[in-house]
Amino acid sequence: MPEKKDPGPSVKNKKTYEALRDDGASKEKAARIANAQAKGNIDHDxxxxxxxxxxxxxxxxxxxxxxxxxxxxxxxxxxxxxxx
Incomplete structure (x- = not known):
């Protein structure tokens, strides 16, 4: 399996980011969701x-x-x- 490119320091939850990318999400959408989850803004309300x-x-x-x-x-x- 090819090594995945590091999305950079702006992505706060790299595991979620990679899972979303593997599922076909765009880089932008994966980064938004991963960062919102890392900040605790998803599923808390x-x-x-x-x-x-x-x-x-x-x-x-x-x-x-x-x-x-x-x-x-x-x-x-x-x-x-x-x-x-």
């Missing part, structure tokens, strides 16, 4: 997205790198988070 405030949704969207979040409504933020 068990409330439904609809039960969160727009500010909470905005913060989550920011953490996972969703572009255009400033102009999004609460429903659009929810959809963007689910699609990421």
């Amino acid at each position: 068990s409330r439904k997205l609809e039960d969160r405030t727009k500010e909470e949704l905005y913060d989550e969207a920011q953490e996972i790198g969703i572009e255009g979040r400033s102009d999004m409504s609460k429903d659009e933020l929810i959809a963007a988070i689910r699609d990421s």
Whole structure:
């Protein structure tokens, strides 16, 4: 098996990053998810997205790198988070 290239210091959870890349995720998406998980921002808020405030949704969207979040409504933020 060929040696995998180190994704660099910006990726905080390399194991998750590599697993996501192996599953076909883009480098950008794998890095966003791996870093959010390393920061503890994934799976810690068990409330439904609809039960969160727009500010909470905005913060989550920011953490996972969703572009255009400033102009999004609460429903659009929810959809963007689910699609990421």
